[in-house]
Amino acid sequence: MAEPLLRVEKLVRRFGGIIATDNVSLDVASGELHAIIGPNGAGKTTLISQLTGHLAPHSGSVSLAGRDITDLPAYRRCALGLARSFQITSLLLDFTAADNVALAAQAHAGTSFRFFANARKEKGLRDAAHAALDRVGLLHRADVVVSRLSHGERRELELAVALASKPKLLLLDEPMAGLGVTESQRMVKLLQELRKEVSIVLVEHDMPAVFALADRITVLVYGRVIASGDPAAIRANEDVKRAYLGDQHVVTHHG
């Protein structure tokens, strides 16, 4: 088998006495959409934060395309082709949608220690921003300030920002969070398109979406990987049913 794009080995992260990430190992192959699921508090966001470099693991390693990135800060990992979206939308609220995306493109297009020329008139950056906005269906909102965008539009903008950095691997932390039914469907369709172009690690609560999208699924419970495999195998796994899917069915039926 070829070198995996992302390899996580024996990652451990504690918060006081709680082990939030307990010896997690997983591989993401190039071109794969790898979903990470698990009940609330299973340590999914903690894991993602260690992959992006916002949180340091206590032990274990993370490597991207064969290169050990465990000790690299977030901005260096981003330069190597790792982009993320946030579970709770995190954008530049007082900037326009296009500015948000253009800044992401700018981070990957030469130095930003340029003090004189008007960056908003750099055609390359604007074109990249518009292309990414078009990709997620937000082009018509390019010049709107983010604080005036709807929640659904902001989720899409998060994706556009991540795409603009031309990542090798996209880490999506609950892109469906807080979306209505039609918005969710649009997002699933969008992810189905994107997965053809970029490898994706998807953390998501929306089970139908996960099973529709994922090539492989890793199930986390209390920080441990209890199962990993293709959707059919996960669906059939007794441990997973007991620990997780049962609860989730209750939740979705009530919700």
Added chain:
Amino acid sequence: MKSLSVSKAVTALMLAGLVLLPLYSQLSGNIFILTLFTRIIILALAAASLNLIMGFGGMMSFGHAAYLGIGGYAVGMLAQEGIGSGFIQFPVALAASAIYALVIGALSLRTRGVYFIMITLAFAQMAYYVASGLARYGGDDGLTIYNRSDFSGLINLGNRVQFYYLCLACLFGVIFLIWRIVNSRFGLVVQGLRSNEQRMQAIGFPAKRYQLVCFVISGTMCGLAGALLANNTDFVSPAVMYWTRSGDLMVMVILGGMGTLFGPVMGAVVFLLLEELLSQITEYWALIMGPLLLLIVLFGRGGIMGVLGRAGRG
């Protein structure tokens, strides 16, 4: 669109007034007003430089007056040692301010929020006490500068009108630079960091080095104001670095409108004119000034520029 035109009209009017002021002063024989406005312009320059880090960069520095002192002492100390050339004094003033900003910024930018405010304040107070201890250069009493910076015939700083226009040119130059900077790649990154630092790190920008460079640019600009101020008063003393002066500069920025190009100039003009007028009426002018400023800050969101913008819309 109309909101833009109101604040733009007032700004243009103010700038025209500043340009024509020496003419009025000559015609009316009112020399005092020229002296007053020279001071206002220099402090407007200092406020504009503070606005670059505070308004655009979100870095609440409470020690900006330190650069007024550093720029001023560079001029004063060199003059005292017999080096009167402005071609040496001014570059030294700027370089000293830049170096101070680099060191202070590198240390202060490890912190955020209130801690950043307190640490910049602490460093400025240290600079104040260091200056007070400079016995050779007057210590607490300050240092008289007997000859203004000499630009070998290019411009005569002893001439009130020439000096006024030099200060005004410096102010316009600095505002032009700030305008270019805030719209540049660098400026967008700095403003992005003000808006959401976590997001900027996630898309690949190391926060601290951009903020530090911005901090140094701002400090250097304020060092220029310091060198001009020392020439204006023919005197420099530790008092120019006292924390109340840093506070005055912050008030000017907030009063005029943070993160706007001409807000700090507006703020400086209004603040210093009010101070001048009220102090003619009563010795306790601060008792009127304080509440007045509070009202403006409480009810005039976005400062004078913000109010003008809304007035245009309403």
